[in-house]
Amino acid sequence: MDLSELNGKIICQKDAFLAAAKGVFIDIELQRKLGTGFFGGEGFIMHKLEGDGMAFVHAGGTIYKKTLAPGETIRLDTGCLVAMTGDVDYDIEMVRGVKTALFGGEGLFLATLRGPGAVWVQSLPFSRLASRVFAAMPQNGDSKGEGGLAGMFDFIGGDRD
Secondary structure (H helix, E strand, C coil): CEHHHCCCEEEEECCCEEEECCCEEEEEEECCCHHHHHHCHHHCEEEEEEECCEEEECCCCCEEEEEECCCCEEEEEHHHEEEEECCCEEEEEECCCHHHHHHCCCCCEEEEEECCEEEEEECCCHHHHHHHHHHHCCCCCCCCCCCHHHHHHHHHHCCCC
16 A cells, blocks of 8 residues: 555554555554444554555455545444545444344444545455364364365375274
8 A cells, every 4th residue: 555645644453564665654543432442352453554655454355445435434344444544434333233243143343434535345354264264174183075185194094994
């Protein structure tokens, strides 16, 4: 991200920052709203990148940049927020409705972002990727029949039952 094209400031998730060129200053951005402080979890402490150089952040899955008009609002899973420009208003809200909270699969809280400004969203946060990889791993040493090293040991060892 070229900060000189983004009004000199972006706010990113604390785990999203990778590196920055000379001329970029890194600091912590605390979200001071009451809802964010109590419920924010992932979004309460973020990184503030300021300056006029290049900054590099990472994200998972598909990355989508959404430019919000003044007053335009989007709500998304807190883990899906990668970064936003400094002029975006950010808060955490509890999901409305018991059915949505219990069966929605996204957790109890959503990030509410209000324009103007740009927001970068990821489709597959690292925590979600890790849980999917863990769920696909063989349990108790059993192979699921996939190839690779685990499949080769099954071939060499044969059935031991």
